Amino acid sequence: MTQHAPSTEPELTGVRNFRDVGGLPTVDGRRVRAGVLFRSGHLAHATDEDAAFLAGLGLHTIFDFRNAADQRLEGADVALPGVRNVNLPLSDPADGSEFWKMVRDGDMDQLRALLSEGRAAHRMITSYRSIITDRTPEHGRVLRAIAEDSVPALMHCAAGKDRAGLSIAVTLLAVGVEREAIEADYLESNAKHRRYKVRRSSTAPDAYSPEVMELLGPLFDARAEYLRAAFETIEEHWGGTERYFTEGLGLTAADRDRLRERLLD
Secondary structure (H helix, E strand, O other): OOOOOOOOOOOOOOOOEEEOOOOEOOOOOOOOOOEEEEOOOOOOOOHHHHHHHOOOOOEEEEEEEOHHHHHHHHHOOOOOOOOEEEEEEOOOOOOOOOOHHHHHHHHHHHHHHHHHOOHHHHHHHHHHHHHHOOOOOHHHHHHHHHHHHOEEEEEEEOOOHHHHHHHHHHHHHHEEHHHHHHHHHHHHOOOOOOOOOOOOOHHHHHOOOHHHHHHHHHHHHOHHHHHHHHHHHHHHHOOOHHHHHHHOOOOOHHHHHHHHHHHHH
16 A cells, blocks of 8 residues: 655645645555655735745745636735745636635535536546646646756645645655645545635635535545546556656656656655
8 A cells, every 4th residue: 555754744824725745656666755845826815924934844845736716816825035925827827716705705506507417527637637738838838947956845735735736746746746646645535624715705605504615515625537538648648657758848868867866765
């Protein structure tokens, strides 16, 4: 069974879903080095204590995968001295803004039409597949940056589950982490203390009724079927991970070697 190194996870007040992916095993018997690759939800609501902890990680780069609509809703990340902030949106606000407005404000008939009978999960699977196929320039840029000099690095989106989850998964695949271990790390986002807080408008009918929460559940879950759909997409489009990294992301053998040097013990 895949296991992490012993957890020393901090108690952060305003940052959800933070963790160090150090300790994950590779297929050739190595492990991801602790203290070089972190993931989380957004940093906009970090407390002073949270910011002090994050500043103490010695971060080189924060990769923020939120789009402009996310940033308007949640706010800008807390500023950390000496840390480079790179914003690479992995979703299109024009595609998602009306949808999320409906999630926040919609009535029950609208929500049922949008999310019931497997539609919510289907939307998530479609999103994961499209991020893999459509965001190869962004993922290639992140991996080359890490290979060059950008560690320790923190990757985040809004919840730290989907866009950051996929970017972490791609990074871990690139250095040979076992797929079982990648999936296990991804599924940790389901822990109660990690989950994104669902925000419904106070004027929305039945704002937090059991039916609403059931309809919204697939949007806020980390499900193995979502991540597996991303892996399947790599196989379908590129015939395997090696061609995905070379032809899809444009990584050279030297890039992959430097990634392993940066991230693995």
